[in-house]
Amino acid sequence: MTPFSYARARDTTEAVQLGAQDRAKYLGGGTNLVDLMRETVERPAALVDVTGLSSLIAESDDGGLLIGAAAKNAAVAEHHAVRRRYPMLAQAILAGASAQIRNMATVGGNILQRTRCTYFYDDGSRCNKRAPGEGCDALDGFNRIHAVLGASSACVATHPSDMCVALAALDATVHLQGPSGVRIVPLKDFHTLPGAHPEIETVLQAGELITAVALPPPSVKARSAYRKVRDRASYAFALVSIAAVLEIEEGAVKDVRLALGGVAAKPWRASKAEAALRGGPATEQAFLAAAEAELADAAPLHENGFKVELAKRTMVAVLSGLAGDVGPAGDLA
16 A cells, blocks of 8 residues: 555645645545555545534525535435435435445545446556556456446446435535635536546546535425346445436426436436426336437447346336325335
8 A cells, every 4th residue: 555644634624725735635434445545546645534524414594405525324314304305315325335334434425436347446457547548448348337328438437326326316516615715516517427538537626625415405296216226136336226306297297307327437317318208298108218318329338238228117117106106205204
């Protein structure tokens, strides 16, 4: 392991000052970063511990919810306001990892976790994300778990988070603070597609720190669900996942928000499917047409073509379930 310094930030201002050091990394629960350091994939010269910063989960002035970046995943999933008003988020977190990891992992760290592509972790393989310009062995290698949307000839890795897929569908925003000040970025725009630079994974600027995640007020009439399809029932990463928010009025889709996981380098907001559904009938046929519109540009590799059909079927199943749900609007309490 490469030698590094360690400092525990007392507040956000100090964290940003320490984070401005060369090759500094912010340390939350360490459930991903420490593993990457052990594998020498990540080699920070300084670790800035931000676990003592805000972990508050509280209702915001607009009726939404503000979640501190240092909040543990377990605390978010168990919070009464999340379970009552944003049950899909709790479902996604509970599907994402074991209780031990949820007790350690933070919201900010979950957002910033890196791909689980085998070639990224193996320093004997070519990986443009780990070593820009080296090549990508996943293109012609074992790529069953890799991307079918938004990939490039430089990288076909997927983003592993379940929580972020739900946040994307909930129109969450990410609050940032850095040397240049404070700014807010929609979660759906926070992660980037690989293009020619897969080593750039987010819009974070040098030294910027995630301070909180904000959720807008939920619609009283909307229903939501998160479904994860994986190889085994234990805590595996998603082959495909769907986060859906659906509001129906007089048999028509008044509003819909959809995000897919396991299919791209970022949580994939299904804007084409949403556009196809809004104002139209809430029927299985319409759901299938919307899913086909979203996956029309999919570019599967030689081992993951099944993901295209799997994503379509899962989207239709989730939307059909929400359309047919006549019970309470998703309270997990």
